[in-house]
Amino acid sequence: MKQTLTAGALRGIMPAVPTPTTSDDLVNDAAARAQVDYLLKGGVSGIVPLGGTGEYCSLSQAQRVRMIATTAAAVDGRVPVIAGILDPGYHDAFDSGRAFAGAGADALMLLTPYYTTPTQKGIRDYFVRFADASPLPVVIYEIPYRTRIAIQPEVLHELSRHENIIGMKACNTDMYHFLKVVAGVSSDFTVMSGEDTLFPLHMAAGAKAGIIVTASVLPRTWSAIYAAAKAGRSDEALQMHRRLIPLMDLAFAETNPGPLKSVWELVGVKAPHVMAPLLPPGAELRSSLHGELSARLKDEAALA
Template structure:
């Protein structure tokens, strides 16, 4: 069973290649996973926000998880996102993904109902007790309007089946407070491309990184530098990626990302409603930047 010590390095948050009817494009998915494995990633995170979880059918989610598991063939962990706001739907998804063979679940803070911190605490403790797999907490307050108090995270980190957390929170002091009090057998993972080397320098075990889908080697090199205490070098590399990060999130992720996946041999530009194709000007600028970085960073 997956444990916190195996949650390290770069785990790309990957898009879901789809056909026009919303079904999973399995050939494109296999190409994407193969590219990332060849780039040295330490795991995969399908079916998060980047994977358009909320727009996919339940059958498509299960199929995407299964294809990723088949492609990875136990070489790295596969962690499936669970983004349902309701407890029973989320638990049903957990069982679906366990049957598909994933190693763990990334479970988002339940949104819309605006729970108290006590409600969040009890939700995750119950989920960890009843889910068939280890779980990671997923905090992303700029999408959910819900953040976990660091003290609640500290308590949850001591549950043997809650093995880590993806932190999508741009409040650096909040991050430092989280890291300062979690259990030693708990992996905090950065969820912010924009803050990744600082998060690693401050104690993150690695990151679930969106733009690593293009540049796995560059992000691995950045992680290695930051985790070795070579923070200035990591930051210099990170600065080279600022234009890419800005463009990739200039419209709602994963629209920009999917529009240029063909540059890594994955022809899967379609997005699902309510997303639409990004503006043509953004696509052109992003295409130019990715082409440049593929030459500079991935072949260095």
């Protein structure tokens, strides 16, 4: 029987992965398996499919389930698979959670409800209701620059004490908000950085792990940054992180995951297709990113 994932297992680098798709918007199973193989060889601590990076809102529900099933089968229990849920309403979100649990996920990463602009009590009640009934442990996903609403630290403190809520992906770029969150969460709750650009600062401020987009192409590099930060070698972590600034600027110059998908073949994943409404990046951006990633992959190889 699969063991229930705990907060203590949320450590290290867990890439937020794109969904490899065919030209008709179906999951490319072979490419998805190649992605998992590459990441596990790179030493990641978990894999996070179906977030925004995974084009959740563009996939059909059947293909979302297929991506979780394909990923979980390829992982085969070696690391946790944390399935993102980006539905705006409770019933669709909960139905997705049950489907992803049945497909082999180990935890559910639940986005703050959006569009309706709920009150803080409404947000609190939403997560509690979901966690009370969820078949899997829940990870809160807070990303206010997408949802247009932040969760107050006091609400996160309360939610962190729910027995079925084990952590959060923190994408609030307000560092003071982050500091206040970490200061009051339960000791058995894991705050994870969800921002590639702020990761060393989040680690220094109390994050225990990272759900990182560019780790999907540079798993060893990000794991080395994590190891340095965890050991308190902040200067070393920052120095390695600074080498990635040009790559991060290019990877997020147009809406993620379009740029990264366009150069995916450099790591053996041949699936550049992006789904509507996204478009492939322009030739100039792709060329620049191809060159920068090629250089960083030489550093990656040296860490093997």
